[in-house]
């Protein structure tokens with residue numbers, strides 16, 4: 001038996017006919033870039049996320065760059081972010097000539113520590129990128145006042161957190177809805193995945209939405225007139241049409257992921273594995289969407305290999321923190337600078353997690369883990 005870490009084919013089987021119809025509709029229209037399906041997806045996604053504006057683009061990486069550009073980030077600026085994330089979280093900063101300033105993460109939620117953020121603010125701080133890692137929002141309400149006083153732009157990295165939300169002050173706010181920019185990836189394995197690359201940035205001010213819309217078409221204000229230099233980062237109509245179908249399923253799929261996460265928790269307890277496996281913490285007020293189900297495991301690397309030998313695919317997100325990536329050496333961080341992130345890189349393991357994961361597959365995963373630790 002093989003148990004994959006995700007299985008897009010099972011997911012496709014649930015929406016195949018609607019997806020084919022949607023693609024056919026775009027083919028008949030012969031409108032492939034931006035256009036009515038992109039505009040409709042933007043409106044539907046903005047309504048779901050409860051943000052006034054959403055602007056589709058070519059990838060989550062581009063959404064981050066576009067949002068930082070719209071926030072005016074450039075050479076000499078500092079941008080505070082998490083070292084425990086995917087590469088694009090930091091490369092969007094250096095691509096604009098700015099400097100990433102890393103604040104360490106919390107050991108339980110894996111998300112950036114707001115106390116660490118407060119300590120990282122300097123006169124050069126221009127923006128803050130909290131990363132809602134693995135599908136759970138950061139403690140956004142604790143965003144330090146020092147950032148607000150400096151008018152630093154908020155650019156949420158929501159690539160892994162479509163639909164995640166957090167209760168605060170009698171309201172429930174989704175990722176991307178905390179008052180700044182929200183940057184989403186629709187990479188195929190994401191909770192809301194396209195069938196190719198796609199991304200989106202949300203925002204609150206009409207002027208920001210207009211700027212994002214200009215920047216994604218080379219900064220053009222009208223055809224062949226450029227007052228600034230942007231990117232070529234347009235969303236494909238086919239991807240938008242696919243995303244519109246898949247958006248209708250996102251609540252069902254999210255609840256299925258949450259059921260699977262609960263089942264893992266029960267199985268670990270039943271198998272007496274709480275000493276060896278630390279389950280992901282869902283911090284109070286959060287709705288974790290389990291883009292990944294990431295545990296901390298004693299003797300992680302040996303467990304990873306043992307499970308591979310049993311046909312169970314697990315993954316390490318992330319083996320090397322961003323502050324120790326060779327390409328960011330000039331930022332001046334050393335081993336030991338951010339100890340929580342560095343320790344997590346040696347402990348975390350993502351177990352199979354997708355909406356269609358079967359209970360018997362989860363039982364097989366946990367009994368293989370029990371066999372590894374208990375013999």
Ligand SMILES: Cc1ncc(COP(=O)(O)O)c(C=O)c1O
Pocket residue numbers: 059060061062085086088089131157159160184185186187197198199
């Ligand atoms: C945390 C995070 N940020 C940014 C990105 C970049 O998204 P994309 O792959 O769509 O460019 C990803 C996707 O892998 C991600 O996981």
